Amino acid sequence: MKKLVLAVSVALLAACASPKQEQIDFAPQATMSAAKIVEGKSFTLSSKDVRTAQYVALLDNGRSNITPVHSKQNVRVSLENLLTQQFSSQGYHVTVNSSNSLKLELQEALVSVRHSVMENDIDGNVTIELTAENAKGKLVKTYNGTAKRSGVMSASDEDIATVLNDTVSLVLKEIANDQELQDYMKERF
Template sequence: MKKLVLAASVVLLAACASPQQEQVNFAPKATTSAAKVVENKSMSLSSKDVRTAQYVALLDNGRSNITPVHTRQNLRIGIENALVNQFSSQGFQVTVNSENSLNVEVQEALVSVKHTVMENDMTANVVLELTAENAKGKLVKTYTGTASRSGLMSASNDDIETVLNDTVNLVLKEIANDKELQDYMKERF
């Protein structure tokens, strides 16, 4: 029994001593439409994350020490939920089974951070690919968002969070305002 208590204590202490992974909040905001584009055209929406790694930021302090930063929320699900709200506000009815499908592929979502004690430089890249498809045809579009930000002092998690969310929101806004995508879905869905 003493060995079991000792082993449990060692495991507990090791867990407390191990460094915690850096995490940021991911909260994309849908660009909702005041006017409906269509009236209750149904579509199914699916998504997948094809990034090679699940972190959303890399912190480089210049001393051969690069730290990955993850989101507390699932990035793919956050983007999918924002798009559901976006398309619902445009008049589309998102259902599970529809002959009209929209597939979202998260290809990149990364904030590269180079920082020292005195300054930081952040560069964000977000790439989403949308495929609108049914029996009448298929439209594939890639949306890219980039942002740069510099500041004094080292970058905080709040700074990284702001840059990531703002860049994703820019891409969502571009999708919401894409007339070619709207016209395609209006005519073919």
């Protein structure tokens, strides 16, 4: 019994001593419409995260040590909420039982960071696919965003979060201002 208690104690102490996994805040901004573009149109919003890994950043310090960084928030759920806000500001109602559907597929949301004590290079890539569909047809659009940032000293969590959030915010702005998507949804929904 003493050996079991000792083994459990050692395991717990080792777990407490191991470094915490880094996390950043995922807080992009929705692009809100100043005026409603539709009245009384609704759709069902669904989302899927098809990224191969759930981390949002990879830190490479150049010494064969690459560290993944995760988001404090669920990226898929956050994007779904942001799109709901955007489309609601345009006059759409997001419901659970509409014959119109909008599907969000998160294909990539990754910031690659190469840094040393003296400098850092940050590259962000975001890819989102939207599918607007109902009995009248289907429109599939892919939105890409990229960002690059360089600086002195090593990159901070805030630097990484800024690049990721700004890149996602730009993609959301592109979705909000996509005239083809707006026209399709106005005509068919």
